[in-house]
Amino acid sequence: MTDDDKIKVTILPTGTMHADLVWLLIDPGRMANRDNPEKLRDxxxxxxxxxxxxxPDGKKLLWDAGVPRDWETRWAPPGFNEVFPVDTVTEDMWLDSRLRQLNLEPGDIDYLVLSHLHLDHAANAQLWANTGTKIIVDEEEKKGALSFDGYSLGAHIKSDYDGLELSTIGEDTEILPGIKLLRTPGHTWGTLSLQVDLADEGTMIFASDSLYRSESYGPPAIAAGIVYDTVSWFKSVEKIRGVAEKTDAKIVFGHDGDQIKELKTGVGNYYT
Ligand SMILES: [Zn+2]
Structure with a gap:
């Protein structure tokens, strides 16, 4: 069996933001306390x-669509350019650069799956307008993300996805043999996680913002500042934990600064 007979997974870093940790981790252990009331922000x-x-059946799938080159202006109306600056990124990391490194046009991708429609996950989705690529989101995410008028609601910027033909799933769905989308709501109306069963690596679960960082997973899980529904978020963490324990999966967190350095990343550095 050669690598071409196996599912190949390539993780592509698309730029690093900085932010106050409280957005992603409400951790009492890191807060000010009586002994350290002047504790600085993380x-x-x-x-x-x-x-x-x-x-191996010839289909290509992309999970998420990265951050935008014009984040400074695009994120300014809701103020997220100040809150989540994309200030650590090299030219080769932007999503359009990544596609060039892969020798791909957007339309060469069969499925673009968006874990959710936040501004740091769906920002380049318009590259896939009218390309024939099937764009997939959770049905609740689509409903929520189109439910407001105006430029943005929280970290959803409507122009990121407005006008795109969004296909939806309403239950856990195996979209290709060995590749399954798991409904893990809570962070937003309909956040998805991606389970891939690999021949050599075993199961990998890409949790996106259903698990921001290893500390979010615990146990015990630690909640975040940017959550639509905290009760659902905790339930989703335990759903992922159940799948991970059953399959002995490696979980890839959405925004973990330590983990990304330990993973194989970049074009040519794939998992099978
Ligand atoms: Zn998010």
Whole structure:
């Protein structure tokens, strides 16, 4: 069996933001306390990534669509350029650069799956307008993300996805043999996680913002500042934990500055 007979997974870093950790981790252990009332904020690295998957049956899938080159202006109306600056990124990391490194046009991708429609996950989705690529989101995410008028609601910027033809799933769905989308709501109306069963590596779960960082997973899980529904978020963490325990999976967190350095990343550095 050669690598071409196996599912190949390539993790592509797409730029690192910085932000106050409280957005992602409400951790009493890191807060000010009686002995340290002057505790400074944790201003931490929040790397972003997309995942490119080649299936032996010839299909290509991309998980998420990265951050935008024009984040400074595009994120200014809701103020997220100040809150989540994309200030650590090299030219080769932007999503359009990544596609060139893969020798791909957007339309060469069969499935673009968006874990959710936040501004740091769906920012380049318009590259896939009218390309024939099937764009997939959770049905609740689509409903929520189109439910408001105006420029943005929280970290959803409507122009990122407005006008695109969004296909939806309403239950856990195996979209290709060995590749499954898991409904893990809570962070937003309909956040998805991606389970890939690999021949050599075993199962990998890409949790996106259903698990921001290893500390979010615990146990015990630690909640975040940017959550639509905290009760659902905790339930989703335990759903992922159940799948991970059953399959002995490696979980890839959405924005973990330590983990991304330990993973194989970049074009040519794939998992099988
Ligand atoms: Zn998010």
């Amino acid at each position: 201003w931490v690295e929040l790397p972003t990534h997309v995942v490119y998957i080649e299936h």
